[in-house]
Amino acid sequence: MVGGGGGVVVVRAVLLLLAAVAAAEALSLDVHHRYSAAVRRWAAAAAPPHGTADLNDFGFLHYAVVALGTPNVTFLVALDTGSDLFWVPCDCLKCAPFQSPNYGSLKFDVYSPAQSTTSRKVPCSSNLCDLQNACRSKSNSCPYSIQYLSDNTSSSGVLVEDVLYLTSDSAQSKIVTAPIMFGCGQVQTGSFLGSAAPNGLLGLGMDSKSVPSLLASKGLAANSFSMCFGDDGHGRINFGDTGSSDQKETPLNVYKQNPYYNITITGITVGSKSISTEFSAIVDSGTSFTALSDPMYTQITSSFDAQIRSSRNMLDSSMPFEFCYSVSANGIVHPNVSLTAKGGSIFPVNDPIITITDNAFNPVGYCLAIMKSEGVNLIGENFMSGLKVVFDRERMVLGWKNFNCYNFDESSRLPVNPSPSAVPSKPGLGPSSYTPEAAKGALPNGTQVNVMPSASSPLQPQSVSATIVLLFLIVL
Numbered sequence: 001m002v003g004g005g006g007g008v009v010v011v012r013a014v015l016l017l018l019a020a021v022a023a024a025e026a027l028s029l030d031v032h033h034r035y036s037a038a039v040r041r042w043a044a045a046a047a048p049p050h051g052t053a054d055l056n057d058f059g060f061l062h063y064a065v066v067a068l069g070t071p072n073v074t075f076l077v078a079l080d081t082g083s084d085l086f087w088v089p090c091d092c093l094k095c096a097p098f099q100s101p102n103y104g105s106l107k108f109d110v111y112s113p114a115q116s117t118t119s120r121k122v123p124c125s126s127n128l129c130d131l132q133n134a135c136r137s138k139s140n141s142c143p144y145s146i147q148y149l150s151d152n153t154s155s156s157g158v159l160v161e162d163v164l165y166l167t168s169d170s171a172q173s174k175i176v177t178a179p180i181m182f183g184c185g186q187v188q189t190g191s192f193l194g195s196a197a198p199n200g201l202l203g204l205g206m207d208s209k210s211v212p213s214l215l216a217s218k219g220l221a222a223n224s225f226s227m228c229f230g231d232d233g234h235g236r237i238n239f240g241d242t243g244s245s246d247q248k249e250t251p252l253n254v255y256k257q258n259p260y261y262n263i264t265i266t267g268i269t270v271g272s273k274s275i276s277t278e279f280s281a282i283v284d285s286g287t288s289f290t291a292l293s294d295p296m297y298t299q300i301t302s303s304f305d306a307q308i309r310s311s312r313n314m315l316d317s318s319m320p321f322e323f324c325y326s327v328s329a330n331g332i333v334h335p336n337v338s339l340t341a342k343g344g345s346i347f348p349v350n351d352p353i354i355t356i357t358d359n360a361f362n363p364v365g366y367c368l369a370i371m372k373s374e375g376v377n378l379i380g381e382n383f384m385s386g387l388k389v390v391f392d393r394e395r396m397v398l399g400w401k402n403f404n405c406y407n408f409d410e411s412s413r414l415p416v417n418p419s420p421s422a423v424p425s426k427p428g429l430g431p432s433s434y435t436p437e438a439a440k441g442a443l444p445n446g447t448q449v450n451v452m453p454s455a456s457s458p459l460q461p462q463s464v465s466a467t468i469v470l471l472f473l474i475v476l
Helices: 037-046 211-217 296-306
Strands: 009-018 061-068 073-080 087-094 143-147 154-168 175-189 201-203 224-229 235-239 248-251 262-270 273-283 290-292 324-326 337-341 346-349 353-357 363-368 370-372 387-392 397-402 468-475
Touching: 061 154, 087 154, 175 211, 211 235, 248 262, 248 346, 262 296, 273 296, 290 296, 296 363, 296 370
Parallel strands: 009 235, 073 201, 087 175, 290 370
Antiparallel strands: 009 468, 061 073, 061 468, 143 154, 154 175, 224 235, 224 387, 248 397, 262 273, 262 337, 324 363, 337 346, 353 363, 387 397
């Protein structure tokens, strides 16, 4: 929840897992006992009883706690499948404040290559360097500059390589390090100076510089990963997970000039109403709320509205949602929503609404959590609640199934065959094609949003033979 004054932020803990396909043992980071003092301060500030905290300015983003370098430095980075580069504030010339009343008791860290004995520069001669024409010499550090569409938002600096610290899940519990390339973000602008990703951004996109691509290229994981968002906000990201034999699937559309996780939707069902339509949509876990352009937006919202018996009520003019309703004596009752993907598989939308509460957490209304957009369709995290979604970049399919995110033990898991050569080639278009959630500001002060858990029951568990585990937090 985001709010001013008496507002609160709902924080939900999630596990990030990396399938270590070449290892015989599970590899993990113990998120309860081995993280740094800075992360404990974050946990104390952001995860008190009932998951609420007085953090007013983080926006509707997903965050991962990661440790980099030697000695290690801890960062709270926003997660975004709509962009590629992993960057953190570094040798700052212009960065977000490292300490703020809006951060609670948390004080952010900053990375410096000179302070890490394992840091290495990425030279301009690297095939991952996109700005070689800006280099005076091939031996110089490779510069980077990423422009986002929202509010003149950008990050720029130089590329570096350092280690992520992980722990094996075996009896010996040995430390494992994974070399990773990321951006030393010296200059941030726009939303990155305030409410969005003030301590860095973890890119999960299709480009060869994204975290999944880099892990696959080093043979640490298959070129596939899954994201699981539980009904209560808890969940996991599992790098190297190729899915299970009982999941539903649809092809990923391959557009070199639009390199996102794009699928084709062929129908929408809202309660008793079936809508025949066809459009493409980007599946973006970095966007909290689904956004649709017309005619799809009008089709789904008008059908939803026609089946609601509660009175329509614009609860707050600053809310980005058009279809909001008062809570009736019967509580919150709304029609089910589902999408039909290319190939005929049904994509269930377990949580299409958000609940609006007052300062005492009493529900005063609810909204259909779909925003109207211009020219782009985004399936956001709220449409993925209660599902495990598999981004299989080797087979180029999107998979999903209803899932209990607390349990990853399942015999029907598909075999993992790491194929570093399957890392996608460098596309021709960067993240400026549309605005990722990480480049957007928070909702205006005074608005409180609480995501209503869906009524679906825990479903079949699934297995991961070997994993590297990190903690991430969802801040809503």
